Amino acid sequence: xxxxxxxxxxxxxxxxxxxxxxxxxxxxxxxxxxxxxxxxxxxxxxxxxxxxxxxxxxxxxxxxxxxxxxxxxxxxxxxxxxxxxxxxxxxxxxxxxxxxxxxxxxxxxxxxxxxxxxxxxxxxxxxxxxxxxxxxxxxxxxxxxxxxxxxxxxxxxxxxxxxxxxxxxxxxxxxxxxxxxxxxxxxxxxxxxxxxxxxxxxxxxxxxxxxxxxxxxxxxxxxxxxxxxxxxxxxxxxxxxxxxxxxxxxxxxxxxxxxxxxxxxxxxxxxxxxxxxxxxxxxxxxxxxxxxxxxxxxxxxxxxxxxxxxxxxxxxxxxxxxxxxxxxxxxxxxxxxxxxxxxxxxxxxxxxxxxxxxxxxxxxxxxxxxxxxxxxxxxxxxxxxxxxxxxxxxxxxxxxxxxxxxxxxxxxxxxxxxxxxxxxxxxxxxxxxxxxxxxxxxxxxxxxxxxxxxxxxxxxxxxxxxxxxxxxxxxxxxxxxxxxxxxxxxxxxxxxxxxxxxxxxxxxxxxxxxxxxx
Amino acid sequence: xxxxxxxxxxxxxxxxxxxxxxxxxxxxxxxxxxxxxxxxxxxxxxxxxxxxxxxxxxxxxxxxxxxxxxxxxxxxxxxxxxxxxxxxxxxxxxxxxxxxxxxxxxxxxxxxxxxxxxxxxxxxxxxxxxxxxxxxxxxxxxxxxxxxxxxxxxxxxxxxxxxxxxxxxxxxxxxxxxxxxxxxxxxxxxxxxxxxxxxxxxxxxxxxxxxxxxxxxxxxxxxxxxxxxxxxxxxxxxxxxxxxxxxxxxxxxxxxxxxxxxxxxxxxxxxxxxxxxxxxxxxxxxxxxxxxxxxxxxxxxxxxxxxxxxxxxxxxxxxxxxxxxxxxxxxxxxxxxxxxxxxxxxxxxxxxxxxxxxxxxxxxxx
Numbered sequence: 001x002x003x004x005x006x007x008x009x010x011x012x013x014x015x016x017x018x019x020x021x022x023x024x025x026x027x028x029x030x031x032x033x034x035x036x037x038x039x040x041x042x043x044x045x046x047x048x049x050x051x052x053x054x055x056x057x058x059x060x061x062x063x064x065x066x067x068x069x070x071x072x073x074x075x076x077x078x079x080x081x082x083x084x085x086x087x088x089x090x091x092x093x094x095x096x097x098x099x100x101x102x103x104x105x106x107x108x109x110x111x112x113x114x115x116x117x118x119x120x121x122x123x124x125x126x127x128x129x130x131x132x133x134x135x136x137x138x139x140x141x142x143x144x145x146x147x148x149x150x151x152x153x154x155x156x157x158x159x160x161x162x163x164x165x166x167x168x169x170x171x172x173x174x175x176x177x178x179x180x181x182x183x184x185x186x187x188x189x190x191x192x193x194x195x196x197x198x199x200x201x202x203x204x205x206x207x208x209x210x211x212x213x214x215x216x217x218x219x220x221x222x223x224x225x226x227x228x229x230x231x232x233x234x235x236x237x238x239x240x241x242x243x244x245x246x247x248x249x250x251x252x253x254x255x256x257x258x259x260x261x262x263x264x265x266x267x268x269x270x271x272x273x274x275x276x277x278x279x280x281x282x283x284x285x286x287x288x289x290x291x292x293x294x295x296x297x298x299x300x301x302x303x304x305x306x307x308x309x310x311x312x313x314x315x316x317x318x319x320x321x322x323x324x325x326x327x328x329x330x331x332x333x334x335x336x337x338x339x340x341x342x343x344x345x346x347x348x349x350x351x352x353x354x355x356x357x358x359x360x361x362x363x364x365x366x367x368x369x370x371x372x373x374x375x376x377x378x379x380x381x382x383x384x385x386x387x388x389x390x391x392x393x394x395x396x397x398x399x400x401x402x403x404x405x406x407x408x409x410x411x412x413x414x415x416x417x418x419x420x421x422x423x424x425x426x427x428x429x430x431x432x433x434x435x436x437x438x439x440x441x442x443x444x445x446x447x448x449x450x451x452x453x454x455x456x457x458x459x460x461x462x463x464x465x466x467x468x469x470x471x472x473x474x475x476x477x478x479x480x481x482x483x484x485x486x487x488x489x490x491x492x493x494x495x496x497x498x499x500x501x502x503x504x505x506x507x508x509x510x511x512x513x514x515x516x517x518x
Numbered sequence: 519x520x521x522x523x524x525x526x527x528x529x530x531x532x533x534x535x536x537x538x539x540x541x542x543x544x545x546x547x548x549x550x551x552x553x554x555x556x557x558x559x560x561x562x563x564x565x566x567x568x569x570x571x572x573x574x575x576x577x578x579x580x581x582x583x584x585x586x587x588x589x590x591x592x593x594x595x596x597x598x599x600x601x602x603x604x605x606x607x608x609x610x611x612x613x614x615x616x617x618x619x620x621x622x623x624x625x626x627x628x629x630x631x632x633x634x635x636x637x638x639x640x641x642x643x644x645x646x647x648x649x650x651x652x653x654x655x656x657x658x659x660x661x662x663x664x665x666x667x668x669x670x671x672x673x674x675x676x677x678x679x680x681x682x683x684x685x686x687x688x689x690x691x692x693x694x695x696x697x698x699x700x701x702x703x704x705x706x707x708x709x710x711x712x713x714x715x716x717x718x719x720x721x722x723x724x725x726x727x728x729x730x731x732x733x734x735x736x737x738x739x740x741x742x743x744x745x746x747x748x749x750x751x752x753x754x755x756x757x758x759x760x761x762x763x764x765x766x767x768x769x770x771x772x773x774x775x776x777x778x779x780x781x782x783x784x785x786x787x788x789x790x791x792x793x794x795x796x797x798x799x800x801x802x803x804x805x806x807x808x809x810x811x812x813x814x815x816x817x818x819x820x821x822x823x824x825x826x827x828x829x830x831x832x833x834x835x836x837x838x839x840x841x842x843x844x845x846x847x848x849x850x851x852x853x854x855x856x857x858x859x860x861x862x863x864x865x866x867x868x869x870x871x872x873x874x875x876x877x878x879x880x881x882x883x884x
Contacts, residue, residue, distance in 0.1 A: 309760055333763025342761065350757040356750075364751065365762040367744045378744050403522065 006068065007032040007164050007195040008053070008084075013062035015048055022048040024219040025062070030164070030212075032067075035186055035196045037206040037227070040216035041239055041439045046199050049216070050166050054086045055079040067163070085157025087167045091149050095142040099135055100124070103156050120159065127158050131188045146294075147178035154185065164195045171205060175294050176467070176500030183209045201239075203232040204468075215239055240440045248447045251455070253475040256285035259320060259428050259459035260306070260340075266314035267298070267305045274313075275301035277483045283428065283459040288450065290474025290491070291463045294503050298483035299463045300345055303432050306461065307342040308332040320427060336365055338428075341421035345432030345463065351417040352405045359387035359401035361413075362420050394419035395445070411442030418446060422453060429453060432463045447473060467496055481505040524878035528870070532877075534814055534821065534862060536869045538828070541857040548853065552845055559839060559846070566838025567831040573838070575706065575720025581830030582722075582787045585729040587808025588826050589736050590643075590781035592817035596740055597773035598753035603650060603665025604781040605805025606672030607643040611782020612789055613676065614642025616684070616694055616796035619701035619789070631700040636728065636786055643782015644775040646672060651774030655767035661774070669805070680798060693797035703791040723791030725783075729826075732780060733819040739776075749773050781805060803852075810855055813863040829855070 008030040015023040023045050030036045040046045051057045053064070055073030064071045066082045073079045076086075093102050100120055109116040121137060128134050135144070135151050144152070150170060157165050171179040186196055186209060198210060206213050207227060215223040215238040223238045260283040267276035276298040283289045293299050304310040306317065308330045316325040320338050324330045332342070342365075344350040352361040363372070363383055372382040387401035394415040396408070405413060414434065421429065434450065435443040450473060454460055464470050470477055477494050479487040479502035487502030546556035567577045587604040594601035601607075618638035622631055650664035677692065684694040706722040740746035752759035752769040759766050788800040811829055815821030836851035861868070 307761075308763075331763055331765075332761060336763060344761055346757070349755060350761045353751060353754045353758050355754055360747070360751075363747065364758060367747045367751075367762065373744055376743050378742050378747060380742065407522070 005032045006030070007066070008197075009065040010049075010053075011063040011065075013049070013052065013059045013064065015045075015052060015057060015059050017048075021219050023052070023059070026216075026219075026221045028214055028221060028224075030195060030197060032163075032195050033190060033193045034211040035190055035198060035209055037198045037200065037210035037213040038216060039199075039201060039203065039206055039213060039235060039239060041201065044216040044239070045219040046216055047168065050086070050168060050197070050199060053079065053084060053166065080160050080162070083161060083163035085154075085160060085162025085165045087150065087153040087157060087165065087170060089168045089170075089172060091153055093141045093149060093152060096140055098138050098140055099144070099152050099155075100137045102141055102152055103159050105156075107160060123159060124155060127155060130192060131158070131185065133158075133185060133188075145178075146173045147175075147181065150174070150182065151185070154189075158194075162194070164197065165189065166197045166199070168199045169201070170198070171200070171202065172465075173295055175503045176496055177504050179205070203235050206235065207232060217241060236440070248444070248451060248472060250451045250473075253287045253454065254457075255287035255475065256457065258282040258284050260461070261318040262306070262315065263317075264315040265302070265305065265312060265317070267301045267310055268313050269301045269304075269310065275483050276305070278315075279480070279483075279485050280315075281478055281485070281488070283461050285427075285459050286454060286457045287475045288454050288460040288462055288473050290470035290477040291461065291480060292467060292470045292477055292499055292503060293465070293480035295465050297480050297503075299480050300432070301483075302480070303342075303345060303430060303461075303463050306430050307340065307344075308335040332365070333368075336426075339426045340428045340430060341424065341426035343417055343421050343429070343431040343434060345436075347410070347414055347417060347433075347436070352413055354404070354406035356405050357402050358391070358396075358405055358408065358416060359383050361405040362387040362390050362401070362416060364420070366420070366424070390416060390419035390423055393423055394449070409439070411438040414438050414446065415442060418449060422449065427458060429458055429460045430463075431460065433465065434462070435464075435466070435469060467499055471496070471499070479503055521878050525874070528873050528877060530816060530818075530821075532873055533866070533869060534816060534825075536873075537861040537866065538814065538858060540865075540868075541854065541861040544857050544861070545850075545854050554843060554846060559843065562838055562842050563831070563835030566842075567835035571718035572720050573834055575718065575722040576837075577827070577830040577834040578726055579720060579722040579787070579792075579830070580833040581826040582726045582729045583784050583804040584807055584811045584826035584829045585733060585822060586783040586787070587781050587804050588811030588815060588822040589732060589808075589819065590777045590779075591808045591812035592815070592819070592822060593736060593740070593749075593780060594773055594777040595812060595817045596746075596753045597749045597769055598756075599654070599770060599773060599777075600662050601647070601665055601774065601777045601781075602662055602809065603647060603668050603778070603805070604808045605801060605803075606665070606669035607646045607778040607781035608784035608801040608805050609669075609672045609676050610646040611639040611643030611778070612785030612796060612800060613679065614638035614640075614645075614782060615785040615789055616697070619697035619794075620684075620694060620796075622698065622701070624698040624700065626700060628700040628702075631698065632703065632790070635697075635701045635790055636783070639782040639785045640779040641782075644779040646782070647774040647778025648771065651771045654774075655770040661770075677798065680796065684796060691797075694795050697790065697794045701790055702794055703786065705791075721792040723787065725787035725791045728783065728786060730823075732783065733823055736780070737819040745772075781808070807855060810859045810862065813866075814858060 006029050010026055010028040013023055013026045026049060038046050048057065052059050055076045055078055058074060071082055094105065100117060103124060104113065104116050104120045124137060133151050133155055135148060135155065141149060141152060154165065170182060174182065189196060200206060210227045213225050213227050214221055215235060217239060263280050265276055265279045269275045279302060291299050301310055305312055309332060311329050312324065312326045314326060316323050319340060322338060348354065372379055372386060384401045391399040396412050396415045434446050438446065450460065462473055471491065471494055474491045477489050477491055478485050479499055481503055482505065486505045549556040549559050566573050568574055587608060590604050591601055615635045615638045618635040622634065646668060650661050650668055653659040653664050654661040680692040685692055686695045703723045703725055707717050707719050710717050740750065748764045749769055751762060752764055752766045756766050784801055784804050789796060807829055811822055811825040815825035832851050832854050836848055839846045839850060840848040
């Protein structure tokens with residue numbers, strides 16, 4: 001099929017959304033049988049570009065060639081026919097269908113599916129052997145681990161005849177070990193002649209796995225490099241257009257007394273499922289305690305319990321001399337009054353209200369404060385002044401308190417939330433995913449502010465799925481897996497490999513039992 | 519003007535305007551089908567509603583009811599609740615008003631009786647809303663379903679009470695005796711007369727001032743108190759509310775009480791203002807009309823005042839149409855109301871893309 005060795009070629013592809021120039025004359029050529037990385041910040045246009053390839057959007061102008069043939073997809077079906085498969089960041093799988101059923105979804109081939117199921121079984125067994133993608137076919141997808149579900153997605157693409165696989169942030173939900181397994185699969189696919197386009201913002205992955213890398217910034221393709229001839233610093237600089245400090249410098253922690261002591265916590269989530277079983281730790285003043293783990297291993301519920309959103313089923317939390325227990329619960333308001341600030345994991349849903357003005361979002365949790373209330377009257381002028389001072393302190397742009405919260409960029413929304421929580425001088429800060437979906441410039445700013453709070457003697461608990469973030473900010477690190485603490489290490493002794501092992505709970509028991517005092 | 523401002527103008531003013539005009543256009547087409555000249559019909563309707571003192575009085579009297587029920591729906595809406603129970607809350611609220619106005623010591627001054635009778639309406643309206651609210655907040659029964667059912671319950675309850683308890687001995691029709699005179703709200707034409715101005719008699723009474731007072735109060739409460747903030751926060755995002763230390767369950771109960779109380783004020787206009795006795799179905803149609811008014815008024819007190827006035831015009835003008843034209847019955851009002859709900863509610867954003875494209879396009883620089 002391929003006469004030349006170019007699998008996909010984009011020439012001057014241009015796409016506007018209203019007046020937003022999402023793709024500005026983008027050129028890209030991907031060699032067949034290679035792994036090609038595309039990096040860029042959030043909003044750089046990577047996803048738009050891939051959606052054009054996958055037929056979700058149509059380019060305003062420009063030319064696309066797939067295996068030397070002109071290509072213009074108006075639906076994903078045409079892309080599939082042209083040999084393009086896509087693995088989305090959020091899997092497109094029907095949870096209660098089996099693997100086999102999921103794979104034939106969209107290609108059932110007639111009213112009765114018995115025959116296509118049988119054919120698919122044969123074909124999938126072959127594919128699994130060829131590419132080392134073993135998955136049990138008759139198990140419901142919801143019973144599979146995230147890594148396995150991803151395999152199903154890849155199998156789905158291959159079954160439909162994909163010669164080019166596009167993967168959008170595939171490692172966001174994986175442990176480092178699962179990621180390595182994924183990369184091994186990439187190699188196998190590549191050896192069989194499949195072309196892989198990897199969209200990511202993790203430079204480590206780009207360096208480890210890709211052959212070529214293209215960098216996007218503000219809708220433009222700014223550079224193409226052979227991976228072996230570049231380095232992470234250069235790529236980071238290309239991504240944001242200036243030099244960045246990826247590792248924030250910080251002094252040694254001067255940790256003081258414990259401000260928050262958690263003892264044997266058991267926590268059930270909103271659906272009544274047990275998410276945390278028997279977790280103990282303490283957070284000391286002047287110290288950042290990082291809590292690492294793959295998404296969904298209990299960190300989220302722990303954070304909610306520490307901030308009074310979820311009740312404790314068992315155990316106790318001592319904060320600032322008060323004891324929270326199942327019989328003596330505290331609500332978020334009471335905890336705030338004790339001096340506990342909370343930056344929630346889900347900024348969009350919990351940290352702000354999209355339709356509220358910035359000044360009202362800046363009020364969440366503090367709307368009963370004396371400074372802004374006079375009798376029954378919530379003083380609008382004070383509300384505005386409060387927001388203005390927060391915006392100034394954290395350099396929120398645009399600094400307009402009347403602007404709707406959803407009209408700020410992710411980074412600026414997060415800065416406003418951090419300002420709201422930091423500027424009340426809390427003693428304990430509980431911070432979830434402080435830099436998720438935030439551009440690199442703001443990441444630098446936010447991390448510096450967190451360290452400033454530490455140096456001011458606050459106790460900080462940081463929950464993040466970004467290992468890099470945990471390692472660069474924390475002084476001590478706890479790793480959670482399946483609701484339990486599977487490791488506790490000093491940040492200076494931590495490395496990605498051991499943390500990864502702990503995240504998968506694959507370390508030997510003696511390492512697990514090293515208590516709070518490590 | 520910034521783009522945000524333009525957008526808020528489009529959302530707040532132009533969209534409802536266009537939607538209402540479309541509803542009227544559709545009504546006009548229906549008129550053509552039944553062989554009525556839409557232009558003539560419009561003339562009759564507008565003259566009947568606004569052209570002379572008495573007509574205007576009736577229009578404002580109807581509008582007063584719609585302000586109460588419109589505000590009731592709007593307050594609940596800001597907490598993310600769809601209160602369909604205005605009809606029943608208005609009915610039972612009327613009972614509260616009647617009980618005070620029937621049984622209070624007749625020697626008491628109107629300055630005491632009237633506020634008490636109004637409070638009776640507020641209290642009973644709130645009580646009728648509290649059970650659905652509790653069931654929604656703590657048992658998860660959907661408030662739309664329960665409030666609809668409570669409308670039927672209210673209806674049966676009131677028939678029972680009127681027939682078996684409040685009906686005067688020897689009286690045939692299911693209605694109470696007369697309220698004590700101190701509870702009567704003065705008619706506007708009487709008030710004017712006492713200042714020497716003579717205007718035509720109409721049922722318009724001083725409850726219109728109560729309606730204006732509560733419009734202002736709702737506006738202040740929702741946007742200028744911390745409780746209003748909490749209600750709006752809970753209405754927009756349950757999670758953000760919990761995060762902020764607001765208990766969404768309490769918000770549901772409190773908001774529905776306020777909503778029910780506002781609906782309960784229909785009785786002061788109908789009973790204390792006009793009929794001076796409690797009778798069957800005095801609330802008929804106002805609870806549901808309030809939904810349309812709130813939708814059209816974008817759940818803002820100013821919008822609700824305008825929408826309620828419009829509905830007053832439709833009610834009064836519709837009655838005139840019925841009277842003047844042979845092949846039009848009063849039900850045409852229900853048809854128009856339905857069309858307004860369709861275009862203001864169901865097809866709310868019909869014109870938005872086109873208006874945004876012409877009036878607030880995204881600019882290159884933004």
